[in-house]
Amino acid sequence: MRDLQLSLNQTQRVRLQAALQQLQDLASQAAGSSSVTIADTIPVNNEDGILKGHGTSELDGQVVATLCGVVERVNKLVYVRALRARYKPEVGDIIVGRVIEIAPKRWRLEINFSQDAVLMLSSMNLPDGIQRRRTAVDELNMRTIFEENDVVCAEVRGFQHDGSLHLQARSQKYGKLERGQLLTVPAYLVKRRKQHFHHLEQYCVDLILGCNGFIWVGEHLETGENNMLEDREKRPETSKSNMIHEEQEQTFTPLEVRQHICRIANAVRLLAALGFILTVESIVDTAEASASSNIEIKDMLGPEFYVQTVEREVQRRILLSRKRV
């Protein structure tokens, strides 16, 4: 759709049209959702004392939408849920971001929001793991922790006075992400769940679904302070050139894991291009389907698998709607 430029042959086009038509029929059967565009009137019963939420405004006594989206009603609150908008943060969200700038005592991260997020030095664990006051030396050594263009996983701690986000990365599972790929998808495709960190055992791959639409797919690394302390002990013992080779040999990502990473990443890209919601189950299903159909990793973004994925999604939704009924 948006990102993929596909050349479908005639049969594929026909199959795709049929599958999309079935999706639309299912959606209209489910009903309940009403789409609005900008300046559409939202039907509201005026005596109820309706609360006007996000995406609405008042015009001549009528409630009017200011966004293109879907009208949601929760008790007395009426609001418009926008689809392709930027990320809407909430305290406690797990997000993945990229370091843009190192400022005094903080890092600035780019997340998919209207302003850059701030990760304070004091909200980050020091490499030696000790809890102490951050000194001027720590401030000068910030670059050894994160540099520009590093990918970082953190949690939203709160909002600053100017509306930008305040992050914290104190736990072991947060911090710098290495050996993997960062993917950008529209933020509305990632729903808030209890678990955002997923370890896919059969692939040895870590999958982090950031609420801001940044998805990390990487090699599974054992979390723990053991690793960091071991590395530091080894460093003074071996000489520099030897150490580099040894490190590379010890920490070389095997080819099979790399292939799994690419397969999962392509599954995420495909689902995002189609506009389907991203869940661990759907991503793993797509990757497994591609493996079982013997589709090469590079062909996963091709027309044939594209059409197959739409057809599988249609079947899945039909099953789901039958279960509900």
Next chain:
Amino acid sequence: MEYVNPLTGFRLDGRRPNEMRQIRGEIGVVAKADGSALFEMGNTKVIAAVYGPREVRNKGQQINNQALVRCEYGMANFSTGDRRRKPKGDRRSTEISLVIRQTMEACILTHLMPHSQIDIFVQVLQADGGTRSACINAATLALADAGIPMRDIVTSCSAGYLCSTPLLDLNYVEDSAGGPDVTVGILAKMDKVTLLQMDAKLPMDIFENVMQLAIEGCKAVAHYIREVLLEHTKQLECHRGA
């Protein structure tokens, strides 16, 4: 030169005086942008891309209680009959950038996104008269696609007066005839005018007729744009699922 045939009443391209050219809008043409749209009015084709709201690049220009709206208008080298030497930076482009920025800023709810910046980039791919109007219509579609809250749909259309007839939606030949060219931009539902430009001279009563004709053209464009946006929203929601 007879821009309106006295016998049949047709214009040079076969339209009636109060007929617009064929319009077409498509959303999502630039993959990396937050919102993008392609808008065609007859042979005039325009692409708009919107980035934002995002962090302000130039801290000196940051506004504390609202978003900063920036707009750049450019014409591709190949958009006009003779190859253009300077796609941006000449006076006409600067003026049109300012006009589009003021028009869109009036309808974006900037107070909802303080300390941020919204960039609108508009580029003309094919110029056949009415590029200003096509740019505003494309920018509206792109802003809606990016999920930026707006008061209302802004649409724009142009009208002129040749051979004693008000003509709607001038193309390049009619525009270069030297007659008056009125460009109107309105907020469709609120029925308010946000842009009104004219070159050359017109008597007051004829001006009212021409402006009224342009406003009707704007309303027709607004009707079409609303349908395109609704269709697109329904499609996204249907794909997304439960």
